Amino acid sequence: MRPAFFKRPYRKLVPLALAAGLLSTGCGQQYVLLHPVGPVGQQELHLMELAAIAMGIVILVVFTLYFYAIIRFRDKPGNTAPYRPDWHGSKWLEILWWVLPAVLLTVIAIPTVKTTYALDHVPKGKDPIVIDVTSLTWKWLFEYPGQHVAAVNQLVIPTGKPVLFELTADSPMNTFWIPALGGMEYTMPNRVLPLWLQANKPGTYIGLSGQYSGTGFAKMFFHVKAVSPAAFNAWVAKTRKTASPMTMAVYDQLLKHNTTGQALYSSYPKDTFPTVANGFTLTGSGMYMVMRDKNDITYMPMQNP
Amino acid sequence: MPSFVTYLIHTLFPPTVRYPDILLIDAGLIVGAIGLVGFLTKTHRWGWLWREWLTTVDHKKIAVMYLISAIVMLFRGGIDAEMLRAQLAMPSVHFMPAIQYDEVFTTHGTIMIFFMAMPFIFALFNAVIPLMIGARDVAFPRVNAMSFWLFAFGAILFNISFIIGGSPDAGWTAYPPYTGLAFNPGPGENYYFLALIIAGMGTTMTGINFLVTTIRMRAPGMTLMKMPMFVWATMVTSALILFAFPPLTVALAMSLFDRLFGSSFFTLTRGGMPMMYVNLFWLFGHPEVYILVIPLFGVFSEVVATFSRKALFGYPLMVVSILAIMFLSYGTWVHHFFTMGAGPGVNAFFGLSTMLIAIPTGVKIFNWIFTMWGGRIKMTVAMLYQMAFIPTFVIGGASGVMLAVVPADYQLHNTYFLIAHFHNVIIGGTLFGLLSGMYYWWPKMFGMKLNERQGKVAFWLFFIGFWITFTPQYLLGLKGMTRRLYTYPAGLGWHELNVISTVGAWIMGAGFVVLVYNVVWSLLYGERDVTGDPWDGRTLEWSLPSPVPEYNFARIPVVHERDEWWAMKQKGQTMAHALRPEDVHDIELPKNTPVPFLLGASFFVVGFGMTFKWWPIAIVGMLGVIACLLYSGFDYDDHHHLEADVVRQTEASLGRLQG
Amino acid sequence: MSEATKPITAEEAYNNENDKVLRFLKPRFHEEAFPTIQILGYIGSLILTFGAYFLVMNHVLPPVALLSVILVLAVFQAALQLGVFMHIREGRGLAWQLIPLYFVFFVALGMVGMSIWIMLFKSGVS
Amino acid sequence: MSVPLAEKTGQHQLPIEFADEKESIKITGFWMFLVTDVLIFASLFSTYAVMRTSVAMGPTPDQLFHMGPVMLETILLLTSSFTIGLGVYFMRKGQVRALMGWMIVTILLGAGFVGTEIHDFVTFAQQGATWHTSAFLSAFDILVGTHGAHVTFGIFWAITLLFQLRKRGITPQTARKVYTYSLYWHFLDIVWIFIYTFVYLNGKIV
Numbered sequence A: 001m002r003p004a005f006f007k008r009p010y011r012k013l014v015p016l017a018l019a020a021g022l023l024s025t026g027c028g029q030q031y032v033l034l035h036p037v038g039p040v041g042q043q044e045l046h047l048m049e050l051a052a053i054a055m056g057i058v059i060l061v062v063f064t065l066y067f068y069a070i071i072r073f074r075d076k077p078g079n080t081a082p083y084r085p086d087w088h089g090s091k092w093l094e095i096l097w098w099v100l101p102a103v104l105l106t107v108i109a110i111p112t113v114k115t116t117y118a119l120d121h122v123p124k125g126k127d128p129i130v131i132d133v134t135s136l137t138w139k140w141l142f143e144y145p146g147q148h149v150a151a152v153n154q155l156v157i158p159t160g161k162p163v164l165f166e167l168t169a170d171s172p173m174n175t176f177w178i179p180a181l182g183g184m185e186y187t188m189p190n191r192v193l194p195l196w197l198q199a200n201k202p203g204t205y206i207g208l209s210g211q212y213s214g215t216g217f218a219k220m221f222f223h224v225k226a227v228s229p230a231a232f233n234a235w236v237a238k239t240r241k242t243a244s245p246m247t248m249a250v251y252d253q254l255l256k257h258n259t260t261g262q263a264l265y266s267s268y269p270k271d272t273f274p275t276v277a278n279g280f281t282l283t284g285s286g287m288y289m290v291m292r293d294k295n296d297i298t299y300m301p302m303q304n305p
Numbered sequence B: 001m002p003s004f005v006t007y008l009i010h011t012l013f014p015p016t017v018r019y020p021d022i023l024l025i026d027a028g029l030i031v032g033a034i035g036l037v038g039f040l041t042k043t044h045r046w047g048w049l050w051r052e053w054l055t056t057v058d059h060k061k062i063a064v065m066y067l068i069s070a071i072v073m074l075f076r077g078g079i080d081a082e083m084l085r086a087q088l089a090m091p092s093v094h095f096m097p098a099i100q101y102d103e104v105f106t107t108h109g110t111i112m113i114f115f116m117a118m119p120f121i122f123a124l125f126n127a128v129i130p131l132m133i134g135a136r137d138v139a140f141p142r143v144n145a146m147s148f149w150l151f152a153f154g155a156i157l158f159n160i161s162f163i164i165g166g167s168p169d170a171g172w173t174a175y176p177p178y179t180g181l182a183f184n185p186g187p188g189e190n191y192y193f194l195a196l197i198i199a200g201m202g203t204t205m206t207g208i209n210f211l212v213t214t215i216r217m218r219a220p221g222m223t224l225m226k227m228p229m230f231v232w233a234t235m236v237t238s239a240l241i242l243f244a245f246p247p248l249t250v251a252l253a254m255s256l257f258d259r260l261f262g263s264s265f266f267t268l269t270r271g272g273m274p275m276m277y278v279n280l281f282w283l284f285g286h287p288e289v290y291i292l293v294i295p296l297f298g299v300f301s302e303v304v305a306t307f308s309r310k311a312l313f314g315y316p317l318m319v320v321s322i323l324a325i326m327f328l329s330y331g332t333w334v335h336h337f338f339t340m341g342a343g344p345g346v347n348a349f350f351g352l353s354t355m356l357i358a359i360p361t362g363v364k365i366f367n368w369i370f371t372m373w374g375g376r377i378k379m380t381v382a383m384l385y386q387m388a389f390i391p392t393f394v395i396g397g398a399s400g401v402m403l404a405v406v407p408a409d410y411q412l413h414n415t416y417f418l419i420a421h422f423h424n425v426i427i428g429g430t431l432f433g434l435l436s437g438m439y440y441w442w443p444k445m446f447g448m449k450l451n452e453r454q455g456k457v458a459f460w461l462f463f464i465g466f467w468i469t470f471t472p473q474y475l476l477g478l479k480g481m482t483r484r485l486y487t488y489p490a491g492l493g494w495h496e497l498n499v500i501s502t503v504g505a506w507i508m509g510a511g512f513v514v515l516v517y518n519v520v521w522s523l524l525y526g527e528r529d530v531t532g533d534p535w536d537g538r539t540l541e542w543s544l545p546s547p548v549p550e551y552n553f554a555r556i557p558v559v560h561e562r563d564e565w566w567a568m569k570q571k572g573q574t575m576a577h578a579l580r581p582e583d584v585h586d587i588e589l590p591k592n593t594p595v596p597f598l599l600g601a602s603f604f605v606v607g608f609g610m611t612f613k614w615w616p617i618a619i620v621g622m623l624g625v626i627a628c629l630l631y632s633g634f635d636y637d638d639h640h641h642l643e644a645d646v647v648r649q650t651e652a653s654l655g656r657l658q659g
Numbered sequence C: 001m002s003e004a005t006k007p008i009t010a011e012e013a014y015n016n017e018n019d020k021v022l023r024f025l026k027p028r029f030h031e032e033a034f035p036t037i038q039i040l041g042y043i044g045s046l047i048l049t050f051g052a053y054f055l056v057m058n059h060v061l062p063p064v065a066l067l068s069v070i071l072v073l074a075v076f077q078a079a080l081q082l083g084v085f086m087h088i089r090e091g092r093g094l095a096w097q098l099i100p101l102y103f104v105f106f107v108a109l110g111m112v113g114m115s116i117w118i119m120l121f122k123s124g125v126s
Numbered sequence D: 001m002s003v004p005l006a007e008k009t010g011q012h013q014l015p016i017e018f019a020d021e022k023e024s025i026k027i028t029g030f031w032m033f034l035v036t037d038v039l040i041f042a043s044l045f046s047t048y049a050v051m052r053t054s055v056a057m058g059p060t061p062d063q064l065f066h067m068g069p070v071m072l073e074t075i076l077l078l079t080s081s082f083t084i085g086l087g088v089y090f091m092r093k094g095q096v097r098a099l100m101g102w103m104i105v106t107i108l109l110g111a112g113f114v115g116t117e118i119h120d121f122v123t124f125a126q127q128g129a130t131w132h133t134s135a136f137l138s139a140f141d142i143l144v145g146t147h148g149a150h151v152t153f154g155i156f157w158a159i160t161l162l163f164q165l166r167k168r169g170i171t172p173q174t175a176r177k178v179y180t181y182s183l184y185w186h187f188l189d190i191v192w193i194f195i196y197t198f199v200y201l202n203g204k205i206v
């Protein structure tokens, strides 16, 4: 009557073991989220680890009880386990499993709240470099208001220094994500969102979008080059000199629905991004005035012009 | 007029629906349709179809129709899933072009959630709720039929999109402004919005119907704390539907108006606010995921008690926890857009409220385990699905809690970690639960059991395939793979894990094939259920013969205990002891009506007309809707009487009458 | 089911339901020889409406306080309509509608309030 | 046939719309429907609350709204709520003619409301304030428009009820229909009060 393999419920563990094996033997640096190179990613990783440990405990407890129950109380001839058909509750046990999970959750909840607040602002006393990010239909436009250069689908940042990204979109929504540095944030039309990240190690990282935005979405990868501050300044100087300026015509070109390669520009027209200095006037319908002080962006709702 | 013809061809059959695979499907559908029409004509079944099914208001038949549609939709959604996995197996393949991949994941998600899981749940509601509470039908039988037909025509509207005009391609969440005309000019998104609005109206009506049924139609003596857990689950789910669907309807309607009538709610320009859509969508969307799982919590509670041959552990707290989940689920929706910069206060608040839900959910898990504790567990297929559910759902729930950790979600949002999370809870919780319920109540619905041996093969293929498919996806998430990528470059280390995942999906597909075989085989040769109580059940539906007579209960029972039927059996009573000929009176039953079917069809016409902006067609449909409403407003002749003698004869022939 | 249609009293209907946990749902009916309540309700609603109008048009309070006050007046008005005209506490057996109505009050309030909180983040409220 | 409202014994007979079990269940169902409708409007209100300031190049609430027609609409609707309340009062007394009379008054008041509102919207459109103009106007139009559509539907519903009442008199079924209709109508009044407060008066606060 019963198929043979059914006798061994442990079979369920095989895929799990397989997965664990993969994780341990796997492929080093390719688990980007586990090897962040900046403080933001590191804090996020710490929380992931904490949560994973807590969840490990939960899973362990549940699985132990569960497997014990299904093995011990099988309906097979000669099973000597006590049969108590009317046992329908136990006050203490039930209090236990209202309280214990609550305790465990408190343990992860407190650092969650702390880190959420901590990640909201660039740490005090550090002067970030600002980069304005616009997601366009299937390409990324990066503008450096401090350096007055612009780039498409490539990003150069100095190491050891917080970078404050101001995100907006002249396209459907996307998320701006550099997994090696830390978490993502949406780019939305009519709205500017701040996100700060920092790279501590020089290197080239992958950036991509996490929010689907059309057929070219899968091509929205970009490269992030983290270089030493000196090299960064050199790069800026070189770009200023060698690259061509971005005109409004070029910007209109970028607005087309297509994918493109990388590009550098020695300057860019003022109102392509709701620039920090000028306030925010995207596509004719300002929602917020953006005021920047040292570490933060303040938003002022803009009444009708 | 040749220009007219070219216009038609270009609108109805643009290049996006002229792929060879779709043309092949078209051909298949045409052949199938001709075959079906031919068969019905040859065997003179049209009248039968119309009288017995299309116009029925009997909840048991509506349940069967829901079940059939759900399984068909599981097939469609499953094929979509297989196509997704085929595409993703290798880096940089072009099995499908980007546009088609986008359509496929959109239809996969939408169909699985709205047109597979929801109707499957309603199939179970319809099949057993009136029987469990000792009622002759649901509160509003005609509304029930309307719900079904609105759902069915919504589903048809959604499904024809892939052969006529092109499918929606903005994901099941359909975030604007990508759904706006500037980026998405085809009819696809119109289909999406209209189909969901139509099906959503049906769902809302089902919610009202079952809420009222469970509060007003219970047999005498069945107080709240004597209701079986599945009835509680139904009540709570219905309430959730009531409170969740309105924001969805509003969000969909506003998106539709942006597209059809040039309003500017979510547009790029003129101050549109796409985030408001996201806000409204998840105001619905988060309660929706509990709508998808709470009914199955009810199913599991019934199944585990029956097959452990033991009372459900901690019943009062099971009720409390299910209510707690309901209340909490309205306060967590922002966890789907932590990364939209709503500020640390908002994010922290919603992170914590999300974590809180883990507590009542955990209570249920532990109570199920302790229901088995000290019982005698019978490993039937229904029980196997329940047993597979616990570990699967706990792991899925645990990864959900990780996503609720706000900073972790900044990294994990919209990655394959998320995909793995929700397939873990949705397949582990919803799909396993649905299949468990299907195997459990099949004898009651069809009068025969599903073959257990075949069922077990299907189960193991499904279960093992599931783990092979989705475990690697957690790892893919950690490797930074985001969702909805139609292809990915080599060199990021995403390849091997994707191959494993695809293999797993094939195994699940094989499981589905066995399942279908199981159903068909059992319909032909399955073991008849003559007792009406094949599992030694505990609740009232098992006190009836299988399949259940049209009027359900010859006499409405009086309930004394929580597990009334079990208690009666313990006391040595059966129905035959209870029922004397003079207890049987005339029975009032709802009368069949074509209005629900016609109403659904009219809405379909409206939807189709609006999709292509062919206003005359839409207006004709609207007139149909109005006619249906008027007709039912003036129709006072909505029930008929079943003579007591007929009932007595039926009961006697089933051996359930004294003397 | 001819028994069901034969007239019964509110008390009998309530006893048939016999769920003691739900005593708070026991229905209440009121009826009079003259529609006094309705007339009083109508006058009350007019007072509330015009009260709000004059408060706003004469700017008697600072904006935020003014908005809060008129919203409270609107809630009173809603309660009045529910109590006087909609017979919210009536029902056969138990007045079941009370539970969803209390609940929807909080959900609706939460929906509007939270949406504002979520969407108008970081912007000084106008 | 009508069931007497109260008996001299002090035992309260159920009002006629609750007299039949099945019909009374429909009333419970209608309450549940109203709950969903509350949430429809709550969603629309949240949208309006959020988009109120997104006026783009268009007019602001303060520039747009004129309180005159709004007050007229408010009074019409409040009065109609009162008249249908009287209708139900007389229905419970078993007086068909009074019921029908008050319903006709209600319908006329409702029609007056809809007429004023349409006139208002046409005026806005002439000023170039349609929902093409800005997110604020879209949100405003859909909120007020949905309410207006509900009222319009209610008017037609009432008309069909009049026919049924004329043919059948007050029976448990027709009484239930009138009762649910009155619930619907009072509910629309409540929604209007919030529109009046949160949209129009709020627009004048600034």
Ligand code: HEA
Binding pocket: A058, A062, A100, A101, A102, A104, A105, B173, B289, B290, B292, B293, B335, B336, B337, B354, B355, B357, B358, B359, B361, B362, B363, B365, B393, B394, B395, B396, B397, B398, B399, B400, B401, B403, B404, B405, B409, B412, B413, B414, B418, B421, B422, B425, B426, B429, B430
């Ligand atoms: C059936 C459907 C279902 C269910 C039940 C759940 C349940 C949960 N979900 Fe899931 N979720 C989805 C379906 C579901 N989800 C879907 C479809 C999406 C994606 C939508 C999209 O974007 O397309 C999603 C997305 C999603 C996100 C958004 C991620 C993102 O987009 O970035 C989050 C974040 O918090 C989340 C969290 C949770 C949590 C905390 C639970 C909890 O309810 C889980 C509770 C259960 C347990 C925790 C296990 C049992 C408990 C114990 C054994 C007790 C002890 C436990 C502890 C102390 C922790 N889910």
Ligand code: HEA
Binding pocket: B074, B075, B077, B078, B079, B081, B082, B084, B085, B105, B106, B108, B109, B110, B112, B113, B116, B117, B170, B171, B172, B173, B419, B423, B426, B427, B430, B431, B469, B482, B483, B484, B485, B486, B505, B508, B509, B510, B512, B513, B516
């Ligand atoms: C109830 C909900 C549900 C269910 C059951 C499933 C089931 C499955 N899902 Fe799905 N999934 C979603 C809900 C669901 N999914 C949602 C909401 C999304 C998000 C969509 C979006 O992004 O908008 C999603 C997205 C999604 C993705 C991500 C796509 C992307 O982002 O690019 C993937 C990829 O692997 C996937 C895979 C699968 C697989 C392999 C199954 C398997 O379980 C399927 C198993 C297969 C079958 C059940 C039937 C197979 C049938 C056959 C093989 C036929 C055999 C032939 C004959 C009989 C002739 N799903």
Ligand code: CUA
Binding pocket: A023, A024, A025, A026, A027, A028, A029, A030, A031, A034, A035
């Ligand atoms: Cu593998 Cu780090």
Ligand SMILES: [Cu+2]
Binding pocket: B285, B286, B289, B333, B335, B336
């Ligand atoms: Cu959620």
